[in-house]
Amino acid sequence: MKLRLILLVVCIALLGALSVSAQDRTPIYVYTDSDTNISDFWTNTIIPAFEAEFPQYEVILTIVRGVGGGNADIANRALAAMTTGDDPQVDFFETMNTDAQQDWVDAELFLEVTEEMVPNLANVIPATNRLPQEMPYRGSQVLLAYNSDNVAAEDVPTTYAGLLEWIKNNPGQFVYNRPDKGGSGAAMVTRAIFEVTGQDPSKFVPGESDEALIAEFSKAWELLGSVHDSIYEGGAYPAGNTPVLELLANGSVSMITAWSDQGLQAYNLGVLPETTRFAQLQDLPFTGGYAFSAIPSNSTNQEGALALANFLLSAEMQQAIVETIGGFPSVSWEMLPAELQSQYTSVITDTVPTWPGGAYGAAMVEGWYNNVATNIDPSS
Amino acid sequence: MTAAAPSQSSPSWRKGIIAYLMVAPPLLLMILLIFIPALQSTARTLTIDVNGAPGFSISRYTAFFQDPISVSNLFFTFQVTLITLAAIFILCFPLAIYLRFANGKLAGAVQVLALFPLFVPGIILAYALIRFLGTRGTLDNVLSIIGFTGYRTPYLKPDAIIFGLVWESIPFTVLVLTAGLRQISDSLIESARDVGANSWQIFWRIILPQIARPVLIVFSLNFLGIFGSYTIPYLLGPAAPQMMGVFMQQTFGQYRRPDDAETQAVITFIICAFIGFLYVRTVANQRKREDSE
Numbered sequence: 001m002k003l004r005l006i007l008l009v010v011c012i013a014l015l016g017a018l019s020v021s022a023q024d025r026t027p028i029y030v031y032t033d034s035d036t037n038i039s040d041f042w043t044n045t046i047i048p049a050f051e052a053e054f055p056q057y058e059v060i061l062t063i064v065r066g067v068g069g070g071n072a073d074i075a076n077r078a079l080a081a082m083t084t085g086d087d088p089q090v091d092f093f094e095t096m097n098t099d100a101q102q103d104w105v106d107a108e109l110f111l112e113v114t115e116e117m118v119p120n121l122a123n124v125i126p127a128t129n130r131l132p133q134e135m136p137y138r139g140s141q142v143l144l145a146y147n148s149d150n151v152a153a154e155d156v157p158t159t160y161a162g163l164l165e166w167i168k169n170n171p172g173q174f175v176y177n178r179p180d181k182g183g184s185g186a187a188m189v190t191r192a193i194f195e196v197t198g199q200d201p202s203k204f205v206p207g208e209s210d211e212a213l214i215a216e217f218s219k220a221w222e223l224l225g226s227v228h229d230s231i232y233e234g235g236a237y238p239a240g241n242t243p244v245l246e247l248l249a250n251g252s253v254s255m256i257t258a259w260s261d262q263g264l265q266a267y268n269l270g271v272l273p274e275t276t277r278f279a280q281l282q283d284l285p286f287t288g289g290y291a292f293s294a295i296p297s298n299s300t301n302q303e304g305a306l307a308l309a310n311f312l313l314s315a316e317m318q319q320a321i322v323e324t325i326g327g328f329p330s331v332s333w334e335m336l337p338a339e340l341q342s343q344y345t346s347v348i349t350d351t352v353p354t355w356p357g358g359a360y361g362a363a364m365v366e367g368w369y370n371n372v373a374t375n376i377d378p379s380s
Numbered sequence: 381m382t383a384a385a386p387s388q389s390s391p392s393w394r395k396g397i398i399a400y401l402m403v404a405p406p407l408l409l410m411i412l413l414i415f416i417p418a419l420q421s422t423a424r425t426l427t428i429d430v431n432g433a434p435g436f437s438i439s440r441y442t443a444f445f446q447d448p449i450s451v452s453n454l455f456f457t458f459q460v461t462l463i464t465l466a467a468i469f470i471l472c473f474p475l476a477i478y479l480r481f482a483n484g485k486l487a488g489a490v491q492v493l494a495l496f497p498l499f500v501p502g503i504i505l506a507y508a509l510i511r512f513l514g515t516r517g518t519l520d521n522v523l524s525i526i527g528f529t530g531y532r533t534p535y536l537k538p539d540a541i542i543f544g545l546v547w548e549s550i551p552f553t554v555l556v557l558t559a560g561l562r563q564i565s566d567s568l569i570e571s572a573r574d575v576g577a578n579s580w581q582i583f584w585r586i587i588l589p590q591i592a593r594p595v596l597i598v599f600s601l602n603f604l605g606i607f608g609s610y611t612i613p614y615l616l617g618p619a620a621p622q623m624m625g626v627f628m629q630q631t632f633g634q635y636r637r638p639d640d641a642e643t644q645a646v647i648t649f650i651i652c653a654f655i656g657f658l659y660v661r662t663v664a665n666q667r668k669r670e671d672s673e
Contacts, residue, residue, distance in 0.1 A: 180634040236536035237619045252515040366635045373619035
C-alpha cells in the first residue's frame with residue numbers, strides 16, 4: 001500500500017516536472033520541405049545554436065518534404081486557420097514563395113518584415129530580389145558538374161551555345177532533371193529561355209507576366225529540343241536533383257547541371273567521385289536562387305519567429321551555410337572570413353540571375369513538357 | 381439480416397438500430413469526404429459562367445479529349461494498368477496455387493518472400509529499383525560480369541513503372557488468391573482425382589470456377605490502386621507520356637490550372653468508380669449467396 005502511494009506521488013511529481021519544463025520554452029513551429037541536406041542542417045546546426053542563444057524558445061521542426069504539396073499545403077492550412085481564426089500551428093516557413101498563390105497575397109497571409117523587426121536584414125544583398133514578406137537566408141547557384149576523367153578541362157563548355165554543342169557531340173553523356181522536379185534541371189531550361197530573350201534576366205520581373213516575352217519561349221524549346229535525343233538514354237529526364245547527381249556519381253553520364261550546395265556537399269561526403277569538377281558558364285551563369293523564409297501573419301509566436309529569422313542572417317549562421325551545406329550567403333561575402341571567400345572563387349560569380357517563377361514558371365514548365373520532353377509531335 | 385432470429389433478451393429492432401449506429405460513422409465519412417466533394421467536383425466541371433449565371437457545358441471535357449497530350453496520358457494509364465494487371469496474374473497465379481498445395485519450409489519461405497513487398501514503402505522501393513535497374517546498377521553489373529553488355533535500362537521508361545507496380549502488388553494478390561484457393565476443399569479435388577480427372581481438368585473444371593470471385597476482387601482492387609498510382613510512375617516513369625496521377629498533380633501544381641486538373645480527376649474518378657462498382661457487385665453477390673445458403 002505504502003509503495004503504491006509512493007509510486008503515485010513520484011508519477012505525479014514527474015508529470016508536473018515535465019509539464020513545467022515544456023511550458024518554460026515557447027515553441028516555434030518551423031516547417032520545411034527542402035532536401036535532406038537542408039533539414040539535416042537545421043536539425044544539427046541551426047536549431048542547437050539558436051536554442052543555446054535563446055533558451056526561452058523551443059524550435060519544433062516538421063519535415064514535409066515529398067508530402068503532397070509540402071510547405072504550400074501548410075500555408076493553405078494557415079490560410080484556412082486564418083479564415084476561422086484558429087491557431088495555424090506554424091510560425092516559420094523555412095522556404096516559401098509568398099506570392100505563389102493569389103489567395104495568400106489577397107489574404108495577406110504572410111507578414112511583411114522590415115529592418116526594424118529583423119535588424120540583420122540590412123546586410124542582405126540586393127541581388128536576392130526579395131519581396132517584403134520574404135527573408136532570403138541561404139543561396140545556391142546551379143553549376144555544371146563533370147567527371148574530369150571523361151572531360152578534359154579545356155573541353156568544358158564556357159557558354160550555353162558551347163554546352164549544347166558539347167551535348168550533341170557526346171550523346172547520352174549529359175542529363176538534367178524535369179524543370180518542375182528540381183532547380184538544377186529548371187536552370188538548364190531557364191538558361192535556354194534567357195539565351196533566346198537576349199541574355200537579359202532583368203526582363204523577367206517577379207509578379208509580372210509579359211505575354212510577348214512568354215511567346216518567345218518557343219525558341220527555347222527549339223534549342224532544348226535540338227539536344228533532346230542526345231540526353232541520357234535518348235531523352236530520359238529524371239524526376240529530381242538527387243537522381244541526376246546519382247547518374248553522375250555512378251558514371252552513367254559525364255556532365256550534369258547541379259546545385260552548388262548539393263554538388264559540393266556530395267563531393268565532400270565522397271558521394272561524387274574525387275574526379276568531379278565544377279564549372280560555371282561565363283557568358284551568363286545559370287540561375288541561382290535564394291531560399292526565402294516567411295512568417296505567417298497569424299503566427300502565435302511571431303516574436304520567436306522574428307528572433308529566429310534574425311539569427312539566420314547573423315554572420316555566424318551565414319558562415320555555417322557556406323561551410324556546412326555548400327550554400328551561398330544571402331549577405332555580402334565581405335561579411336565572411338577572407339579565407340572562406342578565396343576558397344570559393346572558382347564558382348562565385350558577380351551575377352546571380354534569378355528566375356521569377358509565378359506565371360513565367362508555369363509557362364516554362366508546361367512549355368517544356370509539351371514541346372521538349374513530349375511523346376506527341378508538337379507540330380501535328 | 382432478415383434471417384436473424386429475434387431473441388428474447390434483445391429484440392430485433394434494437395439489434396437493427398445498433399447495426400445502423402455501427403455503420404453510421406464510416407458511412408457519414410464516406411458521404412461527407414468522398415461522395416459530396418466528388419459530386420461537387422463533377423458538377424463544377426459541367427458548369428460554365430454565362431454572363432454571371434451558371435450554365436451547363438461539357439466544354440471542359442471536349443477540351444480534354446481534344447488535347448492530344450491529355451488523351452495520350454489517359455491511354456497510357458490504361459495501357460500500363462492493363463499490362464501490369466496481366467503481369468500480376470501471370471506471376472501470382474502459379475505462386476498462389478503453389479502456396480495452396482505445397483507444405484514445408486520452402487513453401488513458408490516463398491510465402492514470406494511474396495509478402496515482403498507489403499512492408500516496403502513505395503518511395504523506398506522506387507529508389508531501390510533505380511539502383512537495381514539503372515545504368516551501372518546492380519542488374520547491369522551482374523549482366524556484364526556474365527558477359528552480356530547490351531543492357532538498356534528501363535529506368536525513366538514505361539517498363540520501369542510496370543516493374544515497380546507489379547512488385548508492389550504481389551503480396552495483396554497472392555494473399556487474396558491463396559485465401560480463395562483455400563476455400564476449395566481437398567476432398568473435392570481428391571474425389572475428382574478418384575474419378576480420373578487429370579491436373580488440367582481439375583484446374584479448369586474445379587479450381588477456376590471456384591475462384592472467379594477472388595480473381596475479380598484482385599482485378600478490381602489492383603486496377604484502382606494502379607490506375608491512380610503516383611509515387612512509382614513519378615519516380616521511375618518517363619517525362620512523357622505520364623500516368624493520370626502524375627499528370628493531375630502537375631496540371632494542378634505546376635501548370636496552375638486547377639480547372640483542368642479537376643476535369644482530369646473526374647474522368648479518372650468515373651473510370652475507377654466503374655471498376656469499384658464491379659467490385660461492390662461481386663462482394664454483394666457473394667453476401668447474397670452466403671445468406672441464401
